[in-house]
Amino acid sequence: MLQIHRHGPIHEIQLARPPVNALTPELLSALRTAVEAAPADGAQGIILSGGAKVFSAGMDVPHLMSLDAAGLKAGWASLFAAARAIAASPVPVAAALAGHSPAGGCVLALCCDYRIMARGPFRIGLNEVQVGLVAPDAIQHLMRRVVGTYRAERLLVSGELVESEQALACGLVDELTDAEHVSQRALVWLQELLKLPAQAMLATRALARADLVSALASFRDDDLDGFLDEWNSPQTQAALQALVARLGK
Incomplete structure (x- = not known):
């Protein structure tokens, strides 16, 4: 479900769960492990990439709806654990978004230091409200701090998903390039960053990102229970069933 590409001291972790890198607990657990292991394996920077046309379509809703209560809670907890690992990474992380990045895909991207997105009709955003869910404040904080x-x-x-040009204009992403070049541009950005005095750069980065780490760390089991109450509400279940039906067509 992951592919690791080494570019010298920069390691690229690529989501590799076709066709759209829908996020399952197993994928998110593997991602968390890979992000946490990379610095110990010599990585001084990390690129987080996905597939062509779709970075990640977000959580695998049909899979989540097949789980029992304990599995569902563990599944959503795995998203927050992966997000915390990216946010708290001791080395910088650049997101290479070669396509759509809704919902959970956007969450992962927002935890990165820098976001490079493919130019074109690709969309990114947090659209949870459209299926009757309230993005927890920790996730809303990710959006507030960048836009x-x-x-x-x-x-x-509104739960709006914006196209890449609008995402750039409002600061949701930092740079646009052709889809085939997003990983290369992420590599160049990290290489330039690593030319700076390491101790000063990393210490400054840690201070600047402390609010991000703190917001995600503040999300507790009680908060997750409240989110799952919304998930299980009749209105949300009806919206999710309609979504699954659309996905099946």
Whole structure:
């Protein structure tokens, strides 16, 4: 479910679960392990990439709906664990988004230091409200810190997925390039960053990202229980069933 590509001191962790890198507990657990292991394996920077046309379509909803209560809770917990691992990585992480990045895909990207997205009709955002879910405050914080409070409110309340040009304009991504070059641009960005005095760069980075790490660390089991209550509500279940039906067509 993952492929590891080494570019000298920069390691690329590529999501590899066709066709759209839908996130399962197993994939997210593997991603967390890979991110946490990379620095000990010599990585001074990490590229997080996905597939062509789709970085990740977010959580695998049909799979989640097949799980019992304990499995469902563990499944959602795995998303937060992977997000925390990326956010707390001691080395910088650049997201290479060669396509769509909705919902959970956007969450993972927002935890990275820098986001490079493919130019074109590709969309990114947190669209949870469209299926009756409330993005927890820890996730909303990720959006607020990159696009600002008011713009985050508009995007979160509507559940809008924006195309790459608009994502760049509002700061949701940092750079656009052709789809086939996103990983190369991420590599170049990290290489330039690693030319800086390492101790000062990494210490400054840790201070600047402390709010991100703290927000994700503040999300506890009680918060997850509240989120799952929403998941199990009749209105949300009806919206999720409709989503699964659309996916099956």
